[in-house]
Amino acid sequence: MAGDEARGAWQRFESEIQGLAAELKRHYRDGVDEKDRAALNRSLEQLREAAESVFKSLETATQDPELRSKTKQAARSLGSAVAETFRDLSDVIEKRVRRS
Numbered sequence: 169m170a171g172d173e174a175r176g177a178w179q180r181f182e183s184e185i186q187g188l189a190a191e192l193k194r195h196y197r198d199g200v201d202e203k204d205r206a207a208l209n210r211s212l213e214q215l216r217e218a219a220e221s222v223f224k225s226l227e228t229a230t231q232d233p234e235l236r237s238k239t240k241q242a243a244r245s246l247g248s249a250v251a252e253t254f255r256d257l258s259d260v261i262e263k264r265v266r267r268s
Contacts, residue, residue: 185249185250185253186253189253189254189256189257192208192257193256193257193260196257196260205261208261212254215250216247216250219243219246219247219250220243220247223239223240223242223243223246226239227239227240227243
C-alpha cells in the first residue's frame with residue numbers, strides 16, 4: 169500500500185511539473201519581456217540549487233558507496249528531467265523574443 173502511495177505521489181509530481189511547463193509556455197507565447205525572462209531565469213536557477221542541495225544532503229547522509237552512487241544517479245535523472253522540461257520552455261521564449 170505504501171509503495172502505491174509513493175508511486176502515485178511521483179506520478180502526480182510528474183504530471184504537475186509537465187502542466188507547469190505547459191502553462192509557462194502558454195504564458196510566454198502570449199508575450200514576454202526582459203523583466204519576465206530574467207525572473208524566470210532566477211527561478212530556474214533557484215530550483216536547480218534547491219534540488220542540488222537536497223541530493224547533496226542525501227549523499228552525505230550515508231557512508232554506503234552503493235547508496236551514494238544511486239543518490240547521484242537519481243540527482244542526475246531529476247536534473248535531466250527538469251532541464252529538458254524547461255529547455256522546451258526556453259525554446260518558446262527564444263522564438264517569441266526573436267519575433268519581437
